[in-house]
Amino acid sequence: MIFKLFHTQLSQGLAACAIAAVIALLVVLLARRRGVEMMGELPLAQLRGILQIVAVGLILAYLLHGSQWIAVPVLGAMMVAAAAIVRDRARMIPRAFTLALLSILVGAGIIVAVTILTGVVPLRLAILIPVGSMLVAQTMNMQSLFLDRLRDDILAHIGEVESALALGASPQTAAMPYISAAFRASLIPSVDNIRSLGIVWIPGLMAGMVLSGSSPVYAALYQFVVLSIIFSAAALTCFTASYLVMGRIFSPEEQLLLRPER
Amino acid sequence: MGASPYVLECIHLSRRTPGGMVLLEDVNFSLAAGEILAITGPSGAGKSSLLRLLNRLDEPTAGKVLLHGQDYRELPPQRLRRHVGVVMQRAFLFPGTVASNVAFGPAQAGFQISSRAIEDLLAQVGLPGYASRNVANLSGGEAQRVAILRSLANDPELLLLDEPTSALDEVSKSAVENVLVSLIRRRKLSCVWVTHDDRQARRLAARMLVLQQGRVQALHPCMGERD
Numbered sequence: 041m042i043f044k045l046f047h048t049q050l051s052q053g054l055a056a057c058a059i060a061a062v063i064a065l066l067v068v069l070l071a072r073r074r075g076v077e078m079m080g081e082l083p084l085a086q087l088r089g090i091l092q093i094v095a096v097g098l099i100l101a102y103l104l105h106g107s108q109w110i111a112v113p114v115l116g117a118m119m120v121a122a123a124a125i126v127r128d129r130a131r132m133i134p135r136a137f138t139l140a141l142l143s144i145l146v147g148a149g150i151i152v153a154v155t156i157l158t159g160v161v162p163l164r165l166a167i168l169i170p171v172g173s174m175l176v177a178q179t180m181n182m183q184s185l186f187l188d189r190l191r192d193d194i195l196a197h198i199g200e201v202e203s204a205l206a207l208g209a210s211p212q213t214a215a216m217p218y219i220s221a222a223f224r225a226s227l228i229p230s231v232d233n234i235r236s237l238g239i240v241w242i243p244g245l246m247a248g249m250v251l252s253g254s255s256p257v258y259a260a261l262y263q264f265v266v267l268s269i270i271f272s273a274a275a276l277t278c279f280t281a282s283y284l285v286m287g288r289i290f291s292p293e294e295q296l297l298l299r300p301e302r
Numbered sequence: 303m304g305a306s307p308y309v310l311e312c313i314h315l316s317r318r319t320p321g322g323m324v325l326l327e328d329v330n331f332s333l334a335a336g337e338i339l340a341i342t343g344p345s346g347a348g349k350s351s352l353l354r355l356l357n358r359l360d361e362p363t364a365g366k367v368l369l370h371g372q373d374y375r376e377l378p379p380q381r382l383r384r385h386v387g388v389v390m391q392r393a394f395l396f397p398g399t400v401a402s403n404v405a406f407g408p409a410q411a412g413f414q415i416s417s418r419a420i421e422d423l424l425a426q427v428g429l430p431g432y433a434s435r436n437v438a439n440l441s442g443g444e445a446q447r448v449a450i451l452r453s454l455a456n457d458p459e460l461l462l463l464d465e466p467t468s469a470l471d472e473v474s475k476s477a478v479e480n481v482l483v484s485l486i487r488r489r490k491l492s493c494v495w496v497t498h499d500d501r502q503a504r505r506l507a508a509r510m511l512v513l514q515q516g517r518v519q520a521l522h523p524c525m526g527e528r529d
Contacts, residue, residue, distance in 0.1 A: 199390065199392060199394035200394045200396060202359055202390075202394075203388075203390065203394040203396075203449075204396070204406070205359065205379075205383065206357055206359060206383055206387075206388040206390075206453075207383065207384070207406055207407040207410060207452065207453065207456060208380045208381070208383045208384035208407055208410040208411060208456060209380070209406070209410045210380060210410075213410065217396075217397075291361070293358060293361055293379055294379040294380065295358065295359055295360060295361060295379075296359075
């Protein structure tokens with residue numbers, strides 16, 4: 041329908057964005073019937089998302105003609121922005137920004153370095169920035185899920201955690217059941233993505249490669265590579281966060297610092 | 303540890319919240335070996351806050367706690383907490399069996415408690431044959447007896463009880479109190495027993511410390527000690 045009403049690519053794109061945004065808002069309105077209140081959050085997130093992605097598209101178009109080293113500040117800025125978003129999700133966890141940034145740096149940073157060194161990801165801006173950004177985005181999502189779940193579980197089990205401490209357990213031991221559960225839960229989407237690859241969904245990267253003339257088999261294999269390294273980066277990020285978070289939720293005297301908000 | 307005649311001494315002990323609210327102010331008392339001290343007072347008087355300081359689940363903002371004359375901040379927290387057992391108002395058992403709960407504390411210190419020892423301990427609290435039971439299937443009174451045993455499995459010298467019978471029905475309350483008193487006497491434990499029940503305090507303790515708005519209002523001998 042929009043192709044009949046709009047005739048330029050830009051106007052068709054804007055119209056498609058508007059329709060997609062309205063559909064999401066209608067679903068959120070439906071979710072209110074189940075007590076989920078996101079009307080205050082989603083429109084702002086949508087506006088922010090579209091402005092950001094269009095801005096990045098314009099910047100990328102300019103940067104792709106520059107030096108390969110430009111990838112470092114670009115991916116660095118993405119990591120800082122991702123850490124700020126994780127911090128907002130991980131409320132009540134002290135110094136969550138540095139926790140998130142260090143975890144993403146270790147998780148995404150190590151995996152990006154290893155894949156470049158082994159040649160899995162070619163050192164070309166046109167590949168490095170999109171693949172790197174996918175890694176940063178997924179490590180951000182999974183770290184948010186991990187910290188959100190961990191905080192909620194510990195707050196719901198303060199008695200059990202303090203009972204374990206009172207029996208002489210270390211903070212690691214006292215929090216371990218909740219760390220394990222949060223870690224496992226945060227990785228479920230990534231494992232399911234790999235498991236359902238090609239059956240439930242054909243990811244955008246593969247579709248893009250096929251559209252731009254790559255062999256469908258090579259595109260498929262490369263898509264598996266990307267999802268696998270996303271999983272590795274996310275798991276390594278959550279693993280790092282699981283250690284760093286202990287110093288935020290327990291005092292040096294091994295006392296639980298997390299308390300319900302009054 | 304040092305050679306003080308007291309198992310426990312609180313000296314000018316205070317705690318305020320980060321916002322400055324007074325939870326405890328200048329609390330002083332001592333506890334002799336084998337003594338039961340009851341702490342009473344209305345809700346919000348600071349009874350539980352005091353108990354949390356005694357095994358360092360919270361940090362004092364002023365004053366100090368001595369164990370046998372030694373400042374407890376000189377002890378690693380895990381060692382301190384194995385030495386000072388706690389039983390809370392609710393049992394807060396860990397998912398699993400009764401045996402895995404009882405064995406938890408000793409395992410933290412690297413000791414494995416035998417099945418025979420667990421059975422012996424369970425018999426002492428009137429729960430023989432309960433070792434392999436899932437804690438999810440226990441009644442409130444049974445769960446609290448397992449929580450008591452879990453704490454005693456660490457062989458503490460000092461036991462802190464935070465209203466251990468207040469969440470139980472009358473029948474369970476009496477059974478748990480009897481078990482506790484019998485264990486405290488048999489093991490010659492020193493004990494700080496928080497209760498909001500004055501009659502229970504007089505029945506059980508040698509002395510009673512009354513807290514009011516975080517301050518010690520009275521510290522006096524009890525009228526009659528339980529036989």
